[in-house]
Amino acid sequence: MDISFIDLTAGSVILLFLIGFVGGLVSGFIGSGGAFVLTPAMMNMGVTAIMAVASNMAHKFPKAFVGAMKRHKFGQVDVKLGIVLGISAEAGVLYGAGVQETIRELFGKAGSNLYVSSVFVVVLAIVGAYVLRDAYKMFYSKNPEEEKKTKLAEWVQSVHIPGTMMYFKSIDAKISVLFTIPIGFATGMLAATIAVGGFIGVPAMMYVLGVPGLIASATELVIAFIMGMGGTIKFAWAGYVDIRLAMIILAGSLFGVQLGAIGTTYVKPYMVKIVMGVIMMIALMSRAVVIPVYLSELGEIDPLAPGTITILKNLSFGLLLFALTTGAVIVFKALIKGMREHRAKMAAENAVPGTFSAPEVDVVEHQLSPTGRLERIMLVTDNSEHSESATAEAINIAARCKADLFAFSVLPTPTLGSPLGQNTMHDVEKKAVVDRLLKVRKQAEAVGVSCEILLGHGEEPFAEIVDQAEDSSMDIIVMGRSDTNDLVRSMVGSTAEKVIGHTHSDVLVVPQGGKIEGKGIILPVDGSRYSDAAAVTVQNLVKQCSAPVTIVSVAVDERLKEDAIVHAEKVHQFMKGNGLDVKVDVRVGTPSEAIVASARENGADLIVLGSHGRTGLDRLLIGSVSERVIGNADCPVMVVKL
Amino acid sequence: MSVEHRRAVKRTLIYGTISIILYALLYHFEMDILELSQEGKWNFYIPMLIAFSFSIVHGNFTGQFWDMFGVKAKTTKK
Structure with a gap:
């Protein structure tokens, strides 16, 4: 040869x-x-x-x-x-x-x-x-x-x-x-x-x-x-x-x-x-x-x-x-x-290319504490039904809190695919996503909420979302939860979980069909500063929308029950001092399961918890309570970040 | 520069370095690799292995390369 x-x-x-x-x-x-x-x-x-x-x-x-x-x-x-x-x-x-x-x-x-x-x-x-x-x-x-x-x-x-x-x-x-x-x-x-x-x-x-x-x-x-x-x-x-x-x-x-x-x-x-x-x-x-x-x-x-x-x-x-x-x-x-041309256009609209318009600084109106602040809400939507409930909730919150709504979608950067129109396909997809964003804006404007829309491109959707929230000074990210549970998802983790792991903004994850109607808020506490931050957030939320609050403290076994009671009582006193009447629910068991069970039994429609923000190996070894709660809860879950 | 962006830059630079090392090794062992490839048969795994490792490493490097210089896909804002 x-x-x-x-x-x-x-x-x-x-x-x-x-x-x-x-x-x-x-x-x-x-x-x-x-x-x-x-x-x-x-x-x-x-x-x-x-x-x-x-x-x-x-x-x-x-x-x-x-x-x-x-x-x-x-x-x-x-x-x-x-x-x-x-x-x-x-x-x-x-x-x-x-x-x-x-x-x-x-x-x-x-x-x-x-x-x-x-x-x-x-x-x-x-x-x-x-x-x-x-x-x-x-x-x-x-x-x-x-x-x-x-x-x-x-x-x-x-x-x-x-x-x-x-x-x-x-x-x-x-x-x-x-x-x-x-x-x-x-x-x-x-x-x-x-x-x-x-x-x-x-x-x-x-x-x-x-x-x-x-x-x-x-x-x-x-x-x-x-x-x-x-x-x-x-x-x-x-x-x-x-x-x-x-x-x-x-x-x-x-x-x-x-x-x-x-x-x-x-x-x-x-x-x-x-x-x-x-x-x-x-x-x-x-x-x-x-x-x-x-x-x-x-x-x-x-x-x-x-x-x-x-x-x-x-x-x-x-x-x-x-x-x-x-x-x-x-x-x-x-x-x-x-x-x-794109840069020039963006500069004319008071925005850095690829970001939403910058917030207008208003010294009098601006809430000082960033914890629980709800002035700029970023809704992350894709073209699926998973984000429908998230969209409805983001609009509701924006209407109730007189906040600005920003709807954001990410598409993969078009890359090498195959001949005959990978780019045309990208355009078809882009049109579908932009149409969806325009529909969201129409929905928001119908209830008097102003809504800016933006479509970004990136390799990793979660990184684009995290960057966008930071660059555009968002207070909270609202996103849907995908219920698919295949092998790839468990390997790479869902986008919502990754966003929670990396962002500094609060995140509200809304499962399909989830609605916040003020029926009740579950506040899990564990004595950490993260759960303290969640408590402050709940206090701010109740001011905007009154709802019965239940403090849930979970001990992994009977011996630690005393500690769990102390943690719950500390937050209880703080809430009481601020004029809020709250219920205390101390349980023994697996934290995530106990929190979800408490939400179900109390008929609550929102769980607010603090995130330890573990990422990488740490998260893999220890696991994240918030991740499991998000995965199993029937109601929306707000993860408060410090 | 956001934390995510800084992480991406760091990752890109790491992959870039590994990529350079891989190419240097390919250059250094050029003759041996060619000889083994030419023999064919069970040596088929050599080019396959090289192709896979280079693509993953170099692909990860170039994936974020242009982003580092602010060259990004257009965003649509309305």
């Missing part, structure tokens, strides 16, 4: 890094894996086609894994569908890689190059034309079409073949695996040929199976991971992976991908499509011009003069560089112009 790795000089390393960076920049912007520029670029540097594809796959599959995990966090992945398609894609990859090797054995390097280049030209011509048509339609339509299930998808979902049916939650229907197998196989086969499989996978999922676009593009990452790993093993088994090339390109491309993805948020969606289509067409030409070279090497046409071969090869490389440079210039220009 003839496997020769190219020599890497300092110049070629820099060139590879730059190609990686620009390729990443462009692919982050247009949402494609970028293999359609990276594979030809490697081939232009003298790497054989099979090695270029193999090395490309090796740098892509771990990226797909990281991407799939990230999108799963935002609930966009249909894991089952991904695995089912991934397995058949794997078969396609193995078959496709086999075809590659056979062609290489039968027709040599030129044959392999010709095969890959021809597939490239055909696929890029079809997809590029489709993308440009889409851009044209988007440009002339004020309201891009809503996603509709195609007739084909309706038919596929209606077919019932006994023994082959499988349920997929993303489409909420049963589909015969006889439809998924060919889709997966074709995706895998294309991936093994040109290192890009999403060209088939995403549209097939959307148009044939009826999977929503957003989920299709996220699920494709699972397929990309499974088949990428299988393909890499297959190629590496035969010794074709040049890991140096893959890793140098990766070094540059990861810098570029992030920047490109950020760039998409500053431009109109049709612009993204135009850039994508144009680059695909130029990459197509770049491959097409060298086809005569391979044909002449195979003896299919008359031999070309050495001068002609050099010219064609240089022209091919030049076209590719031109495609990349054009893309990079457009992305940079869009990013710089967009950011500058």
Whole structure:
């Protein structure tokens, strides 16, 4: 077997890094894996086609894994569908890689190059034309079409073949695996040929199976991971992976991908499509011009003069560089112009970019103690039903306390996904979230509450929420509780728990259906300064909305009951001194269970507790009472932070 | 700069350092790695392992890299 790795000089390393960076920049912007520029670029540097594809796959599959995990966090992945398609894609990859090797054995390097280049030209011509048509339609339509299930998808979902049916939650229907197998196989086969499989996978999922676009593009990452790993093993088994090339390109491309993805948020969606289509067409030409070279090497046409071969090869490389440079210039220009305009706009609105308007300083009205202050309320909402009760409560509190309401949502920074519109998907999602925020504002304004809305982007939703609350001086964060309890949630923890662990603002977590109607407040105490802070907060709350208060003090066993009574009595006296009549409930047992039980038995509709704010290892070892109370309580829980 | 932001910067710098070390090791053992990769067969795990570790470390580094310089996705405010 003839496997020769190219020599890497300092110049070629820099060139590879730059190609990686620009390729990443462009692919982050247009949402494609970028293999359609990276594979030809490697081939232009003298790497054989099979090695270029193999090395490309090796740098892509771990990226797909990281991407799939990230999108799963935002609930966009249909894991089952991904695995089912991934397995058949794997078969396609193995078959496709086999075809590659056979062609290489039968027709040599030129044959392999010709095969890959021809597939490239055909696929890029079809997809590029489709993308440009889409851009044209988007440009002339004020309201891009809503996603509709195609007739084909309706038919596929209606077919019932006994023994082959499988349920997929993303489409909420049963589909015969006889439809998924060919889709997966074709995706895998294309991936093994040109290192890009999403060209088939995403549209097939959307148009044939009826999977929503957003989920299709996220699920494709699972397929990309499974088949990428299988393909890499297959190629590496035969010794074709040049890991140096893959890793140098990766070094540059990861810098570029992030920047490109950020760039998409500053431009109109049709612009993204135009850039994508144009680059695909130029990459197509770049491959097409060298086809005569391979044909002449195979003896299919008359031999070309050495001068002609050099010219064609240089022209091919030049076209590719031109495609990349054009893309990079457009992305940079869009990013710089967009950011500058955004900053100017924000400055005019008395806000730092990415934050809510700053509070107006009013010396007379401002409450001095920050404990229990409810002047600036930040509602964190997502597009799910989990945040509906939280929304209603945030509006109620703002109305009752004459506070300002700020509704905030976080979307993942669009990152490398799959071709055919990851960015469009991001726009669809963004529109849904902004619509939801506007609805919240309408709801608030209907009861006379002013509401500012803001949509941020970030890698970690909790960190964005915590930062936003701090930057915009929020007194309390109101958020919903998700009831999902799957493995990933227990591994990464819910967003609410992480926010509580890191923020300095108070947090009100409202479970679905939870309502604060003044039926009763439960105040758990443990003698710490944290529970003292909760007591002060309750006192302030009762001033705004009268409700019977029950102090709950829990001893883990009988021997500590005396201490629990002392703690409860201390707070009781404090409350009494401030003119509040409160009930005392001392219990023995597990603190979180006793608190939740007391709330149920007393018919309370709010639990206010102080947080020790443990994070990291400490929290893992000791656990957090507030976390368990939040997880098990039927009513809203307010966590007071110091 | 908020606490979260400072933590993110620290994390980014740590990943950046590990990333540089990994690349230095790749450069240093270039010939051995190539030789083993070329043999193929059970050595397939070598490029796989390299690809995974580099992606995770370098990905974590670049994920927050631009954020450190204030280059962030656009926020929508109405």
